[in-house]
Amino acid sequence: MPKDLVEWLVEHEPEFRKSRLPSLYSDLAQQKAANADGFAANASAWQAALTRASLAAQLPTEQKIIIQTSAQLLDALRSPQYGRPTGLGVVFDSAVQNGRFIDVKDFNAAEHSIYQKSWIPSPWAVIRWTLRQAGLLSRGSYDLEGGIRQSQLVLVEGLERLSTQLQSRIGQAPTDRVMSRDAFAQQISETEIGSLTANEIEILLRFLNRDKQLLTYDAHTIKFKAPSSESPEPITQEDSTIASIKTLIASLESQVSSLTSKITALQATAQAAVQSKNKHAALSALRSKKLAERNLQQRTDTLNQLEEVYAKIEQAVDQVQMMQVMQSSAATLKSLNKRMGGAEKVDEIMDDLRTQMGEVDEVGQVISEPLDGKAVLDEAEVDDEFEALEKEEQAKKDEIQARETQARLAELEKAEKAARARSAERADAKSGVDVLEDELSSSSQKLDEMHLADGERDHEAQRKEELQLPA
Structure with missing residues (x-):
């Protein structure tokens, strides 16, 4: 606490x-x-x-x-x-x-x-x-x-x-x-x-x-209790024996572990005594180690025997359980087969079932017949009516297809007109560019001519000046 x-x-x-x-x-x-x-x-x-x-x-x-x-x-x-x-x-x-x-x-x-x-x-x-x-x-x-x-x-x-x-x-x-x-x-x-x-x-x-x-x-x-059982089963003599063997095995395992640790410790003690020159202590530790090793061997042998016995018991218990399951299964199959009455009874039932199913088919055929024997369907009329329905359905499909075709043609015509309009616009635009280029070319030529005339007048004036003539 x-x-x-x-x-x-x-x-x-x-x-x-x-x-x-x-x-x-x-x-x-x-x-x-x-x-x-x-x-x-x-x-x-x-x-x-x-x-x-x-x-x-x-x-x-x-x-x-x-x-x-x-x-x-x-x-x-x-x-x-x-x-x-x-x-x-x-x-x-x-x-x-x-x-x-x-x-x-x-x-x-x-x-x-x-x-x-x-x-x-x-x-x-x-x-x-x-x-x-x-x-x-x-x-x-x-x-x-x-x-x-x-x-x-x-x-x-x-x-x-x-x-x-x-x-x-x-x-x-x-x-x-x-x-x-x-x-x-x-x-x-x-x-x-x-x-x-x-x-x-x-x-x-x-x-x-x-x-x-x-x-x-x-x-x-x-x-x-077993996982499949609703309530625990009573304890038997076999159960008590199994519990005793398991307890004895656990006890021997503990003793073996303890003796193993003791032997290791005695070995270390003997080595330490030898290093310290203590012969009496070393011999005493080695004697105790030998006794412990002898006890360990006896315990190990007994443990091995018990483990082998326990393994056989486990195998026998599993076999008994398997046999109980098989016996219970056999009894269940026997009871079910008895309730079925054997193969002959099954054949008889199947024959009766086929007979009754045939009677059901016959009754169905009788019920499907018309009450008035003269009221027999005219298959030709049925075929004609079916053909008329097919034609009517085909006409509806043709009409829908014609409307769709007209709509697509109208869309194509509209697209063509739009294309022609765009082509005309491009042509007009190109014509304007050509006119502008001609005007620019003409203007450039006139400028060149004006520059040339000015040059000639300057040259003529210079020449008159040299000759001392009036301009």
Whole structure:
């Protein structure tokens, strides 16, 4: 158990936040009377927190699926700021009422499944009711003035979680479903909840047998039901032998592992003694090593023999199971064949079936004949009418095709007109360009002529000037 259980709950339980502690540590008995909804929320939070803490081995007890209601529990739940929880017994009353917790005495005394609601109370329930009527117990059976009644409560959630985890660990083979109590305890220790006390294992076995119908057990052997069975089968002498052999094999495997480790350690000790020149210690270690090796060989030989025997047993069990299936199948086929009456009966039935089917065809032909024998259909008229319908349909198709053709021709004519218009525009544009080019050419020629005339006049003037003639 941690030093501060409250801090552990605040850290691991979602419903146990620090902001909720004032409400959780208030007087729950008064809250139940004044605020039913608030009490229900707080009671649910306490039940979840106590379940989580118990399964995680955080409560002041060695048990995990059983909660001890006592003053020691209240002290462990003491908060430095809010003190011990007040009215926690009312929370246990609510948990018992809704089936989350069950008093150990009620659990052990129940003759039927705890999931079966029965109006017949258990003997301990009758005693508790009588004591309450006599005033020896308070109205809340676990709530005492300033404290809580000492008792033991079974955590149903813990049992259900263990049931689910164990089912996933058990093999499907017949020999896998048979084990000793020691092997069963080992299976439990490998779950997330871990090892349980002997009392808790007995509670779990009762739960798996009576309430879950998953196994049968006696003082030494446990047998899980087959996957295809509705209920577990009784334990036989063969089952007890299988469980014993499996236990012995597991014990020898543990001894072999221990002896192997011991031999390795003695070898290291002898080597260290030789290095330190301690002959006496080295010889002593080597003698012990030889004895351990002799024991290891004996254990290994025995283990090999038992494993061979166990393999034969597994083979025999599988063969027996196969034969049982084959025998059951043969009986089923025999019963079905008997119900059919054999091949002759089947042939007779098939003949009757063919006869009846022929009569059905004949009746159908009679029914299909016209009531008036003269009212015979004229096949020629039918053909003529069919031909007329074909012609009418073809005419409709021709008319639709003609309309489509006209539409396409109109579109082509429109496209052709548009093409001619574009061609004319291009021709007009080209003609304008040619005229412009001619005008530019003419203008250029005139300019050239003007430049030439100006040149000649300048040359003539220069020549007259040279001759000193008037211009």
